[in-house]
Amino acid sequence: DSGVTQTPKHLITATGQRVTLRCSPRSGDLSVYWYQQSLDQGLQFLIQYYNGEERAKGNILERFSAQQFPDLHSELNLSSLELGDSALYFCASSPGLGAETNYGYTFGSGTRLTVV
């Protein structure tokens, strides 16, 4: 158990639908990062939140959005789902902004999204 909790573990939904993925960071960590891993794209950074505020943005589609709540958990919302959105979605956390020098990030076990 890495300390980063992602729910649900598996999700099957239809095209056009909307889903919400949830991530609870490791205790004490203020930053949450979201990554998408599909077979043809590898691990792609989507977005980072630090203490409730968006800090960095990657290749996140406009149909996707995220937020981090006061209790520091984060949600990734995916809407108007397409077949190509089928992927593993990982959340990671770190204590600060990501500039720490003494260790790396901690990843959760992911949510496998299948769009049919």
Place this chain on the structure above:
Amino acid sequence: DAKTTQPTSMDCAEGRAANLPCNHSTISGNEYVYWYRQIHSQGPQYIIHGLKNNETNEMASLIITEDRKSSTLILPHATLRDTAVYYCIVRGHAGGTSYGKLTFGQGTILTVHP
């Protein structure tokens, strides 16, 4: 962040040392080398990182060349459970807009066989 080049795949016999190379010829002075691994669709796992000195922890050793243009991750006694994709990542720590993210390449698929 500097780009990295890794071999697509490597094999290693169980019990032997696994040496995984990484080239990062465009690395700049404030950029660190990180290694992560991903075991079959699990979340990536942090292994080790360093700036210019060699580093060792309970999982592995990291050897960085003097010119910092390449590095080698060493798993001293590979086991079957070390079969995974190993990612070498170069990242700065000096702030800016990119230091918050890790940029993963394709990595090296390490297969440890009996």
